[in-house]
Amino acid sequence: xIEAQNLCKDYALKLKEPGLKGALKGLVMxxxxxxxxxxxxxxxxxxxxxxxFIGPNGAGKSTTIKMMSGILTPTKxxxxxxxxxxxxxxxxxxxxxxxxxGQRSQLNWDLRLGESFELLKHIYQIDQADFDRTLEDLxxxxxxxxxxxxxxxxxxxxxxxxxxxxxxxxxxPGVLFLDEPTIGLDVSAKYALRKFIKEINRVRKTTVIxxxxxxxxxxxxxxxxxxxxxxxxxxxxxxxxxVDRIAPxxxxxxxxxxxxxxxxxxxxxxxHDGNVAKYKFLKKDLTAAEIIADLSNIKTIxxxxxxxxxxxxxxxxxxGS
Amino acid sequence: MGxxxxxxxxxxxxxxxxxxxxxxxxxxxxxxxxxWLISNPLQFIMGFAIIKFVVASFGQINGWNYGQLAFxxxxxxxxHALSMIFFVQGWFMGYYVIEGEFDRxxxxxxxVLYQFFFTNINIFGVTDLIPGILVxxxxxxxxxxxxxxLFIIQxxxxxxxxxxxxxxxxxxxxxxxxxxxxAVDFGQYTQEIMDKTTMYPLSMYPESMQFILTxxxxxxxxxxxxxxxxLGIDSACNxxxxxxxxxxxxxxxxxxxxxxFSMGLKxxxxxxx
Numbered sequence: 001x002i003e004a005q006n007l008c009k010d011y012a013l014k015l016k017e018p019g020l021k022g023a024l025k026g027l028v029m030x031x032x033x034x035x036x037x038x039x040x041x042x043x044x045x046x047x048x049x050x051x052x053f054i055g056p057n058g059a060g061k062s063t064t065i066k067m068m069s070g071i072l073t074p075t076k077x078x079x080x081x082x083x084x085x086x087x088x089x090x091x092x093x094x095x096x097x098x099x100x101x102g103q104r105s106q107l108n109w110d111l112r113l114g115e116s117f118e119l120l121k122h123i124y125q126i127d128q129a130d131f132d133r134t135l136e137d138l139x140x141x142x143x144x145x146x147x148x149x150x151x152x153x154x155x156x157x158x159x160x161x162x163x164x165x166x167x168x169x170x171x172x173p174g175v176l177f178l179d180e181p182t183i184g185l186d187v188s189a190k191y192a193l194r195k196f197i198k199e200i201n202r203v204r205k206t207t208v209i210x211x212x213x214x215x216x217x218x219x220x221x222x223x224x225x226x227x228x229x230x231x232x233x234x235x236x237x238x239x240x241x242x243v244d245r246i247a248p249x250x251x252x253x254x255x256x257x258x259x260x261x262x263x264x265x266x267x268x269x270x271x272h273d274g275n276v277a278k279y280k281f282l283k284k285d286l287t288a289a290e291i292i293a294d295l296s297n298i299k300t301i302x303x304x305x306x307x308x309x310x311x312x313x314x315x316x317x318x319x320g321s
Numbered sequence: 322m323g324x325x326x327x328x329x330x331x332x333x334x335x336x337x338x339x340x341x342x343x344x345x346x347x348x349x350x351x352x353x354x355x356x357w358l359i360s361n362p363l364q365f366i367m368g369f370a371i372i373k374f375v376v377a378s379f380g381q382i383n384g385w386n387y388g389q390l391a392f393x394x395x396x397x398x399x400x401h402a403l404s405m406i407f408f409v410q411g412w413f414m415g416y417y418v419i420e421g422e423f424d425r426x427x428x429x430x431x432x433v434l435y436q437f438f439f440t441n442i443n444i445f446g447v448t449d450l451i452p453g454i455l456v457x458x459x460x461x462x463x464x465x466x467x468x469x470x471l472f473i474i475q476x477x478x479x480x481x482x483x484x485x486x487x488x489x490x491x492x493x494x495x496x497x498x499x500x501x502x503x504a505v506d507f508g509q510y511t512q513e514i515m516d517k518t519t520m521y522p523l524s525m526y527p528e529s530m531q532f533i534l535t536x537x538x539x540x541x542x543x544x545x546x547x548x549x550x551x552l553g554i555d556s557a558c559n560x561x562x563x564x565x566x567x568x569x570x571x572x573x574x575x576x577x578x579x580x581x582f583s584m585g586l587k588x589x590x591x592x593x594x
Contacts, residue, residue: 011590062591066424066591069427069428070427070428071423071424071427071428071589072589072590072591073588073589090427091431091432092430094427094428094429094430095430097428099424099425099428101424104421104424104425108342108346110345110346110349111345111346111349115342115345118338119335119338119339119342119440122334122335122338123335123429123430123431124430125331125334151349
């Protein structure tokens with residue numbers, strides 16, 4: 001469905017030297033430095049996948065997603081959507097994509113929401129029956145009818161994002177790109193957005209590609225993660241596989257009745273504070289039940305809980321701090 | 322052929338919708354209408370009053386009498402108004418580049434320049450059209466021009482070319498933002514230069530400037546040469562040929578602008594979220 005081949009994007013950054021002298025020098029003989037925002041990314045995405053691009057700010061996620069959606073021209077490499085190069089056949093290829101970019105709206109600010117959809121109907125040449133049916137379907141998921149007559153400028157961020165989601169799907173594209181879609185949304189709006197993404201993926205088999213910093217988005221939506229840092233691919237794979245590989249451990253938290261805590265030969269005690277001790281162990285070697293049994297042979301246990309290595313650990317490790 | 326026709330119909334269909342939405346927007350903010358209806362025409366009528374005063378004081382400007390100047394001024398204001406309706410966004414292209422506003426045009430299946438200009442179509446520009454037409458008709462009467470079908474066709478050809486020249490220049494200047502990555506609002510300056518070179522006879526400027534304004538920045542073809550031809554002021558300007566030269570220059574400027582814009586768009590960097 002989507003094929004990225006050796007994608008590279010360079011930016012020329014004008015060098016600024018300090019002081020008035022530096023400013024004058026920059027004016028007369030500007031020096032440039034090449035920034036490699038994305039270096040040699042290749043991947044393949046199948047129809048119906050939901051893929052999350054994650055990485056710290058400035059890692060190259062947005063640059064990648066913008067090259068994939070035809071906004072930026074790659075310095076090297078190319079993006080094929082259903083076998084066609086989006087840079088070369090932009091107008092044809094973008095018929096099959098929808099885009100929602102975080103804070104930026106494609107809705108007409110001054111008019112009622114419905115007018116924005118009406119314009120898109122003409123732009124994408126959607127016939128009235130299809131248009132009505134799609135709007136009906138999307139209304140079922142998002143509840144758009146109640147805001148369709150409201151001017152966009154009077155909407156809350158949550159309502160506006162709903163409007164943008166419908167606008168991006170009104171022409172029933174095969175691929176939906178979302179760049180940090182949940183940024184700034186409250187809990188219920190985030191829930192609605194995730195439900196929407198899951199529904200269109202399930203019912204319409206829409207391929208969804210999103211960038212996010214939100215752990216909830218990743219946990220709830222993404223079967224596959226592509227982790228990018230410094231413009232380079234760090235990881236590409238199934239969420240649970242990546243977790244198992246990067247963070248193959250769990251942590252058992254044990255509370256005792258007093259401050260002494262026994263060691264366990266299979267674990268590392270990572271923390272011991274008051275009555276509470278934390279034991280980190282490899283999932284493949286031991287189970288929590290075995291450790292609890294061993295420890296309770298030595299000392300009476302008051303309470304236990306287990307900390308999973310979560311997506312936040314993955315991100316911390318992958319971001320390579 | 323069938324494909325080109327379908328594409329044309331597609332663009333026309335979108336254009337009709339966009340114009341409908343522009344009217345809806347005007348209705349949404351009715352208080353703006355009054356302001357525009359008063360201030361815009363007033364600006365040009367006052368400009369014309371100044372010409373009248375100068376001519377009354379000096380008899381004529383560079384051999385051009387009052388009627389001929391009205392004809393020139395009117396034609397120039399009409400093409401200015403047309404360029405304001407269709408191409409005024411070009412003045413603000415830099416902001417669109419810096420703010421990443423081209424993203425949405427690039428992800429839709431229509432030409433980027435078309436969307437940039439037409440989804441921002443400025444229906445208010447019509448208010449500039451009214452004084453232009455009034456002064457132009459006044460000029461026609463004063464000069465005793467016979468308004469026959471040939472004349473009307475010539476005027477339409479000239480206005481098309483002139484509007485394309487103006488629009489092309491806006492695009493060329495605006496597209497520099499892709500390379501400089503800075504938003505310069507050059508509207509004010511272009512407006513000044515265009516006003517001074519198209520509303521008065523070009524022949525009153527030094528020869529070196531006339532050369533520049535004919536060949537390098539071809540604003541002479543917006544109004545001065547076509548009017549010289551239509552009114553028979555300069556015998557070197559062929560009445561039948563010059564309107565087509567204006568149209569050709571307009572198309573050429575537009576083509577160059579389009580190529581320069583496309584080159585810029587390849588360097589478009591969007592903006593961070």
